[in-house]
Amino acid sequence: MKQRAIIIGGGFAGLAAAKRLKRELGKIEVLLIDKRTHHNFLPLLPDLVGRDFKEENLLYPLEHASQRFGFEFLNSRVKSIDLEEQKLTTVLDEIPFDFLVIATGSETDFYASVDIHKHAYTLESVDDAIKLRRALFEARGKNIVICGGGYTGVELASAVAMACRRHFLNNTITLVNIGQSLCTSLPWQFQKYISENLENLAINVKLGTTVSRAEKDVVQLENGEIIRNSLLIWVAGKTTSGIIQGLQVDKNRRGRLLVDPYLRIGKFIFAAGDVASFVHGAENLRMSVQFSLSQGHCAADNIARYLNGRPLVPFKAHDPGYVVPMANGLSCGKVMNRDLFGRLPTWLHYSMSAFRSYSPKNSYNVLRDWLSSSFHNPDKKFQINNLANKY
Ligand SMILES: Cc1cc2nc3c(=O)[nH]c(=O)nc-3n(C[C@H](O)[C@H](O)[C@H](O)COP(=O)(O)OP(=O)(O)OC[C@H]3O[C@@H](n4cnc5c(N)ncnc54)[C@H](O)[C@@H]3O)c2cc1C
Structure with missing residues (x-):
């Protein structure tokens, strides 16, 4: 009987591992389990909001991937993993494995705040982005409050600003960040560029505070300020999913699984992508598509x-x-050790996104939608301004 490898998660890491194991299918059966039916292309979620991208361009059916790469696909949520007995439980069944790749990504961390969880919009899937886009259209004239000034927060703030201009929504936008600067892990020149860009987009930035309470249409900040007639978007933290929290293994302070140099947490058990904490130099590798893909490949190899x-x-x-x-x-960004500002990094981002899409149709549509949204920008002043010439 063939041995069985199970991969939990059909995101970048899980799908890369499944694709790589295709050449071993004579010796092993591969089962990929995901609670979603489609691979979600997360880096383009803000574009569903800010550039009116079509959602189908960010979705790739896992059933289709399964036929293309020869693995079996089960659309189900994994509820628990028994590392000792080498079996896992889905909502339907108990399934034994010989090898396991955990690639469940990350989830929004609400830091146990029930009211924020209940009243805030998030951005962790295509469904979330569609809900948010719909809510924005219904929130004409409201105060949009985005909590979280990391990469996702600043990118989303620019997307919301462009959506409001494109559709004449007339909202005020406030970005709230607990730190004293935006994107604190980035070098100062990028932090400065991003801050000036947000200022150009008329986004209010409030630093050194956070959202402490939320109810319908009302947000309260830690500094006591109350913002009424508001819509809250929460992108202020990342954690791992419930099944990971239940595992009795070593984790970092964000709950990511500490892996050994071979990406293992147990003899035949690997973790790859956002869920894995791989220490490189003195730091954890950042959560990114590049590292998720290469870790998926390494686990499969x-x-x-x-x-x-x-x-x-x-x-x-x-x-x-x-x-x-x-x-x-x-x-802005650092590519091949060079600081880049303006249109070139934007172009690189969309080219890479098209290159990494799993279907040629999606790649083509991403490039087409990006170009058409760039040329049909209703308010050129927000693109061609002093900032573009300064750096
Ligand atoms: C808005 C946004 C913008 C981003 N922009 C960039 C960018 O520009 N560049 C970049 O490099 N990175 C970017 N990232 C980060 C990048 O998308 C992630 O690092 C990458 O998606 C991680 O891949 P992954 O395979 O680990 O997890 P994911 O892609 O999140 O996939 C995890 C999969 O596991 C499944 N799953 C989870 N729990 C279970 C369960 N219990 N049972 C079954 N299935 C389960 C999920 O349904 C999902 O399909 C961005 C992320 C976001 C949210």
């Missing part, structure tokens, strides 16, 4: 090595850089 009786290979983090894409086309 090590399963193949077990099967073929060869020594495992350690994960090597190759970092080509990053871009913080802004909806008005004025992005």
Whole structure:
């Protein structure tokens, strides 16, 4: 009987692992389990809001991937994992495994605040982005409060600003961040560029405070300020899903699984992507598509090595850089160790997104929608301004 590898999660890491294991299908059966029916292309979620991208361009059916790459697909939520007994429980069944790749990504952290959870919009799936877009159209004239000044928060703030201009929604937008600067992990020149860009987009930035309470249409900040007639979007923290929290293994302070150099948390159990905490130098690798894909490949290669009786290979983090894409086309980032500002990093972001899409149709549509939204920007002043010439 063939051995069975189970992959939990059909995101970037899980799908990369499943695709890579195709060449081992003679020796092993591969089952991918995901609670969603489609792979969601998360880096383009803000574009559903800010550039009116079509949602189908961000979705790739996992059933289709299963036929293309030869794995089995089960659309179900994994409820628990028994590492000792090597079996997991879904809402339907109990399934044993010989190898496991945990690639469940990350979830929004509400820091146990029930009222914020209940009243805030989030941005962790295509469904979330569609709900948010709909809510924005119904929130004409309201105060949009975005809590969280990391990459996702600043990118989303620019997207909301562009959506409001494109559709004449007349909202005020406030970005709230607990830290004393935006995107604190970035070098100062990028922080400055992003702050000036948000100022150009007429976004109010409030630093050193956070949202402490929320109810319908009302947001209260930690500094006591109350913002009425508001719509709250919460992107202020990331954690791992419930099944990971239930595992009795070593984790970092955000609940990510501490993996060994081969990406293992147990002899035949690997973790890849956002759920894995891989320490590189003195830091955890950032959550990104690049590292999720390469970790998915590494986990799959090590399963193949077990099967073929060869020594495992350690994960090597190759970092080509990053871009913080802004909806008005004025992005910034470090690529191949060079600081980039303006349109070039924007172009790189959409080219990479098209390149990494799983279907040629999606790739084509992403590039088409990006170009058409760039040329049909109703308010050119927000693209061609002093900032573009300054850096
Ligand atoms: C708004 C936004 C913008 C981003 N922009 C960028 C960017 O520009 N560049 C970049 O590099 N990165 C970006 N990222 C980060 C990047 O998208 C993530 O690092 C990447 O998606 C992680 O891949 P993953 O496979 O680990 O997890 P995911 O892609 O999140 O996939 C996890 C999968 O696991 C499934 N799952 C979870 N729990 C269960 C369960 N219990 N049972 C079954 N299935 C389960 C989920 O349904 C999901 O399909 C962005 C993220 C967001 C949210």
